[in-house]
Amino acid sequence: MHDITENILELIRRTSTDLPSDVEKHLRTSIENEEPGSAARGALETILKNVTLARKNATPICQDTGTPIFYVHYPEGMSTRKLKEQIRAAIAEATKRSYMRPNAVDVLTEKNSGNNLGGESFPYIHFEEVEGDELTIELMLKGGGCENVGAQYSLPDSRLGAGRDLAGIRKVVLDAVQKAQGQGCAPGILGVSFGGDRGAGYLASKEVLFDKMDEGNSDPRLAALEKQLTDEANQMGIGPMGFGGKTTVLNTKITGLHRLPASYFVSVSYMCWAYRRRKMTIHGNKVTFD
Amino acid sequence: MQEINIPISDDTIHGLKVGDPVMLNGIMLTGRDTVHKWMIDTFIRKTREPQGDDLKVYEAIKPLLNKSVIYHCGPVVSGLDTRHYEFVAAGPTTSIREEPYQAEVMSHFNIKGVIGKGGMGPKTLQGCKDTPGVYLHAIGGAASYIAQRVTRVLEVFKLEFGVPEAMWVIEVKDFPVVVTMDAKGQSLHAVIQERSSKVLQELLVK
Numbered sequence: 001m002h003d004i005t006e007n008i009l010e011l012i013r014r015t016s017t018d019l020p021s022d023v024e025k026h027l028r029t030s031i032e033n034e035e036p037g038s039a040a041r042g043a044l045e046t047i048l049k050n051v052t053l054a055r056k057n058a059t060p061i062c063q064d065t066g067t068p069i070f071y072v073h074y075p076e077g078m079s080t081r082k083l084k085e086q087i088r089a090a091i092a093e094a095t096k097r098s099y100m101r102p103n104a105v106d107v108l109t110e111k112n113s114g115n116n117l118g119g120e121s122f123p124y125i126h127f128e129e130v131e132g133d134e135l136t137i138e139l140m141l142k143g144g145g146c147e148n149v150g151a152q153y154s155l156p157d158s159r160l161g162a163g164r165d166l167a168g169i170r171k172v173v174l175d176a177v178q179k180a181q182g183q184g185c186a187p188g189i190l191g192v193s194f195g196g197d198r199g200a201g202y203l204a205s206k207e208v209l210f211d212k213m214d215e216g217n218s219d220p221r222l223a224a225l226e227k228q229l230t231d232e233a234n235q236m237g238i239g240p241m242g243f244g245g246k247t248t249v250l251n252t253k254i255t256g257l258h259r260l261p262a263s264y265f266v267s268v269s270y271m272c273w274a275y276r277r278r279k280m281t282i283h284g285n286k287v288t289f290d
Numbered sequence: 291m292q293e294i295n296i297p298i299s300d301d302t303i304h305g306l307k308v309g310d311p312v313m314l315n316g317i318m319l320t321g322r323d324t325v326h327k328w329m330i331d332t333f334i335r336k337t338r339e340p341q342g343d344d345l346k347v348y349e350a351i352k353p354l355l356n357k358s359v360i361y362h363c364g365p366v367v368s369g370l371d372t373r374h375y376e377f378v379a380a381g382p383t384t385s386i387r388e389e390p391y392q393a394e395v396m397s398h399f400n401i402k403g404v405i406g407k408g409g410m411g412p413k414t415l416q417g418c419k420d421t422p423g424v425y426l427h428a429i430g431g432a433a434s435y436i437a438q439r440v441t442r443v444l445e446v447f448k449l450e451f452g453v454p455e456a457m458w459v460i461e462v463k464d465f466p467v468v469v470t471m472d473a474k475g476q477s478l479h480a481v482i483q484e485r486s487s488k489v490l491q492e493l494l495v496k
Contacts, residue, residue: 112452
């Protein structure tokens with residue numbers, strides 16, 4: 001395999017500076033729902049100006065370039081050790097070029113590593129071998145503000161009257177949105193998983209955010225709940241930035257995991273409007289970006 | 291839209307109310323989690339002895355913060371190797387993490403404005419009344435846009451805290467914010483919190 005550090009660097013640049021078109025489309029549509037002259041509409045207008053500017057100048061959409069989360073789907077026989085080295089080299093170079101903010105802080109010494117490399121866990125890289133001879137690398141940049149308002153519930157939850165069923169899931173997710181207020185940089189996108197253990201639940205709630213916004217859920221029950229949650233979250237009037245308004249959540253994605261008989265977790269990952277995720281595919285010498 | 295020049299007078303502060311859009315001009319400092327904790331521990335509650343250049347930095351930032359503004363921001367900065375610093379991306383960070391410290395920091399340094407996102411709680415609202423000062427909400431995530439309103443980086447203190455956590459002294463022109471907590475004790479965040487809580491209660495019994 002040839003060295004793909006440069007290609008990964010380009011993937012990082014695109015992810016940090018060029019908001020995906022499905023996200024931008026949803027933001028543009030939501031503007032029409034807000035009153036002319038309102039703070040909510042003003043916020044959305046500024047957000048869209050920023051999106052255009054960041055793309056034009058190749059500067060980060062948001063200064064919090066977040067935790068880099070890589071999902072690598074590699075063909076049989078490819079060296080994951082080399083891929084990891086190249087990803088890490090690309091991340092350090094992207095930091096030097098100001099596509100990324102130095103974001104890896106040693107939790108004990110408080111020292112920022114300065115290059116976004118920190119131990120084995122930063123950046124986060126997940127490897128999965130796939131059939132065929134195509135390599136795909138997905139990258140998500142998830143900022144700290146929205147990560148901080150994520151939540152996990154253990155059902156049943158008597159405070160919210162939430163049982164171990166879809167109706168219970170609905171209640172705890174709405175609670176999470178109300179608690180988040182504008183602090184996760186609303187309008188947000190909800191990644192929800194139910195089942196699993198605590199660790200698997202949170203991971204799945206992020207993985208589901210790699211999907212396109214308009215890709216419907218293949219399970220009609222979950223598709224209906226996704227729509228209902230987006231609609232009801234928007235009834236709470238939190239609005240863009242928490243200024244009040246109709247646009248609090250742009251979209252909801254739900255996935256289920258097998259669980260232990262004793263456990264029923266609902267994990268919510270809140271994604272800010274700066275919903276940065278991109279995919280690169282390498283087939284032979286051909287490199288394509290989504 | 292109202293333009294406000296830093297330094298800011300008490301009269302100007304008393305004239306501001308929740309919902310007012312404002313354009314800021316002048317010199318302000320960035321400061322977030324590490325800076326607030328350092329200020330509180332070293333100079334305000336004094337639970338930690340000053341170390342290294344702490345006292346020198348303290349003397350340097352006092353006049354800069356007096357009647358000025360602190361911005362909850364961890365920027366992306368270019369020119370780190372040449373020290374010709376420029377802000378590349380500089381949106382606000384979530385302010386509520388500074389809730390335990392903010393009111394004391396405002397009053398100690400006579401800070402008139404706190405810029406951030408997501409709003410703050412009752413302690414800071416009281417701080418806004420007492421100092422007096424206001425909380426100014428910037429648009430979260432609009433980092434490239436806001437960076438263009440930073441005309442100059444004058445200085446940086448405590449770069450050893452890391453680029454996001456350092457205190458950057460910046461000059462801004464037409465920096466757009468909205469007043470969401472004022473010196474009269476009004477908070478847009480408290481209103482939205484209460485209203486959304488009511489709707490949630492209705493939805494939960496459905």
